[in-house]
Amino acid sequence: MIDQKGILFILSGPSGVGKGTVRKELFDQDTDLKYSISMTTRDMRPGERDGIDYFYKTNEEFERLIKQNQLLEYAKYVNNYYGTPRAYVEETLAEGHDVFLEIEVQGALQVRENFPEGVFIFLFPPSLDELKTRIVNRGTETQELVLNRLREARKEIEMMDAYDYVVVNDRVEHAVEKVKSIIQSEHCKRERIEKQYKQLLEDENL
Numbered sequence: 001m002i003d004q005k006g007i008l009f010i011l012s013g014p015s016g017v018g019k020g021t022v023r024k025e026l027f028d029q030d031t032d033l034k035y036s037i038s039m040t041t042r043d044m045r046p047g048e049r050d051g052i053d054y055f056y057k058t059n060e061e062f063e064r065l066i067k068q069n070q071l072l073e074y075a076k077y078v079n080n081y082y083g084t085p086r087a088y089v090e091e092t093l094a095e096g097h098d099v100f101l102e103i104e105v106q107g108a109l110q111v112r113e114n115f116p117e118g119v120f121i122f123l124f125p126p127s128l129d130e131l132k133t134r135i136v137n138r139g140t141e142t143q144e145l146v147l148n149r150l151r152e153a154r155k156e157i158e159m160m161d162a163y164d165y166v167v168v169n170d171r172v173e174h175a176v177e178k179v180k181s182i183i184q185s186e187h188c189k190r191e192r193i194e195k196q197y198k199q200l201l202e203d204e205n206l
């Protein structure tokens with residue numbers, strides 16, 4: 001029998017493309033998705049809260065979590081660690097809920113190895129110029145960090161082929177609608193497969 005596990009959705013793409021913005025809008029629209037809050041060693045930005053935006057950890061704490069195999073994936077990104085708590089994701093999927101990760105590209109590729117059945121969505125900028133404008137306008141980065149993030153973005157865009165879907169974040173509401181359609185169609189796909197599987201068992205009298 002196919003188990004009734006939830007589906008793991010991964011939204012990834014370069015920093016500044018709008019992953020956080022699209023994810024927040026998606027969750028504001030009352031979805032049944034469960035968001036996995038990441039761990040990070042980066043400083044808290046004004047307005048952020050521990051346990052809501054991230055779980056903020058020291059380097060030592062984070063490295064202990066790595067050693068204890070408590071992270072489903074992790075990456076060092078612009079000198080800070082970011083990682084996904086393994087237990088939350090595995091338990092929530094086992095309860096039958098869909099889980100949504102919003103993570104950078106190196107981490108998404110690690111998830112692909114552990115969860116090849118996950119649904120991988122790459123958020124794409126309308127252009128590199130627009131990506132730079134978004135990072136600068138957000139105002140959270142020094143000029144040096146903006147350049148680091150843009151350099152990183154070029155490498156990340158090269159990894160796009162490893163994804164199941166590419167969504168251009170031209171306007172937030174368009175991108176959110178596209179992500180919602182992907183979620184819906186993945187559910188339809190799963191229902192169809194389950195129906196075919198049940199039919200097969202009945203036909204074979206198993």
Ligand SMILES: Nc1nc2c(ncn2[C@@H]2O[C@H](COP(=O)(O)OP(=O)(O)O)[C@@H](O)[C@H]2O)c(=O)[nH]1
Pocket residue numbers: 013014015016019020038039042073074075077082083084102103104105106107108
């Ligand atoms: N691999 C990985 N990346 C993450 C995780 N959480 C957040 N990130 C990514 O880390 C990058 C930097 O995040 P952050 O410092 O919050 O900046 P921002 O997303 O650009 O505002 C972004 O691309 C996030 O999507 C995680 O658990 N694992």
Ligand SMILES: Nc1ncnc2c1ncn2[C@@H]1O[C@H](COP(=O)(O)OP(=O)(O)O)[C@@H](O)[C@H]1O
Pocket residue numbers: 013014015016017018019020021022134135137138169170171172
């Ligand atoms: N579709 C969009 N059009 C214009 N600006 C956007 C769009 N999506 C996001 N932004 C802006 O771009 C900046 C980076 O977005 P953010 O969600 O922090 O990106 P990420 O999480 O991918 O690093 C923010 O200032 C945000 O308001």
